[in-house]
Amino acid sequence: MKILYPFILLTLLASNCFAQSYSPMYTPSSSHNLSFQCIDIYDRPIPGAHFTVTPGVYHQTNAHLHDSSSHPFSSASPGSGYADSNGVFSFTLVDTLIGQAEFISITCSNQAGQVTGQFNYAVGYNDVYYNDHPDIWIKIGGDDTGGGTGHGTTAYNRYMTSSAAYGLYNATYTYFGTHPGVSQLCTNDMTLPFGGKFDISDTWASPHISHDRGTAGDVAGPGSSQCPASNQVVISDFIAACVANGANATHSIPEGNHAHCNWADPSTYPH
Numbered sequence: 001m002k003i004l005y006p007f008i009l010l011t012l013l014a015s016n017c018f019a020q021s022y023s024p025m026y027t028p029s030s031s032h033n034l035s036f037q038c039i040d041i042y043d044r045p046i047p048g049a050h051f052t053v054t055p056g057v058y059h060q061t062n063a064h065l066h067d068s069s070s071h072p073f074s075s076a077s078p079g080s081g082y083a084d085s086n087g088v089f090s091f092t093l094v095d096t097l098i099g100q101a102e103f104i105s106i107t108c109s110n111q112a113g114q115v116t117g118q119f120n121y122a123v124g125y126n127d128v129y130y131n132d133h134p135d136i137w138i139k140i141g142g143d144d145t146g147g148g149t150g151h152g153t154t155a156y157n158r159y160m161t162s163s164a165a166y167g168l169y170n171a172t173y174t175y176f177g178t179h180p181g182v183s184q185l186c187t188n189d190m191t192l193p194f195g196g197k198f199d200i201s202d203t204w205a206s207p208h209i210s211h212d213r214g215t216a217g218d219v220a221g222p223g224s225s226q227c228p229a230s231n232q233v234v235i236s237d238f239i240a241a242c243v244a245n246g247a248n249a250t251h252s253i254p255e256g257n258h259a260h261c262n263w264a265d266p267s268t269y270p271h
Contacts, residue, residue, distance in 0.1 A: 002040070002041070002043075022120075022122035022124075023121075023126075025121065025124050026123050026124075027125065028096065028098070028124065028195070028212075029096065031094045033093075034090065034093055035090040035091075036053075036088070036089055037087045037089075038051070038087045038108035038110075038115075045088075047086070048110070049087055049089075049108045049110050050080070050081075050082055050110065051089035051107065052106070053076045053089075053091055053106050054105045055074045056073065056105060057102050058100065058102065062098075062124065064098070064100060064199075065150055068203075070204065073102055074093050075094050077091060077094070079091070095123045097197045097271075098197045098199075099123055099125070099193075099195050099197065100123055100124070100196070102120075102121060104118070104119045105117075122194060123194070124193075124196050127162070127214075128214035130193075131160040131168070131190060132187075136169075136183065136184055137186070137187045138185070138228075138231055139158065139187060140154065140227055141189050142154030142156065142157055147188075147225075149200040150199075150200070156192060157189050157191075158189075159192060159193050159214055160217060161215055163263055164214060164216070167261070168219075171242040171244070174241040174244055178237065179233075185220070185231055185233055185238075186220035187217060188226075189216075189217070189218050191212065195213055210262050212270075213266075213269050216264075216266070217261055218255070219259045220257065221238070221259055223256070224257045238259040239254065239260075242259070246263060248262050
């Protein structure tokens, strides 16, 4: 007996690898109708074969370097049943808001025996990419810079959508134009490699919701212990530079010791 997958099977790559390494990638908080076929050694369908499908999660992927008994991952409904006359069993996969690598364990069986296979996929956004310009930005916010929110080094907290990345880059030069002598700023949280829930409290939930989608970035101002004083921005001035370069004026705001610039309205994000 064999299970025929309607998608290309993937080999799981090293934990914490980046978004571009996974396919398929399903959008957080979405549902997908999937079908698998049970066939015999001669590639003939097995009508009425019994299926069980069990979703699971690969731990410590997408920079979630913590775990708990309440760790959310996708669910399948129904979780078991019988194949149709073509040996096909269909079910609905429902994703959570957590960006991470996941899998489905699939078993089909009849009186002749059973076989188990595994289908790998990721939950996240495939339109975010690594955004860093070391000539003008100093990376902060990770374990390697004395900060960190439980998500590893600064390599994992600076992914953005294209429009937001260009906006933040252009805002930086707009700021330089009005503050002679400043040539580098300190950039902090953007989003994680797959996007999805950026759970700074290690609880799989908000706050920090506006960083889930890759449309927001933080830039250090006065009081930031990780950023040299000469590289700290005047927060109101930097927000103005962001808005001048397309950021959402309502949702680009001062947040304590940093400027938070957002190129979308976070109220539209899945919560």
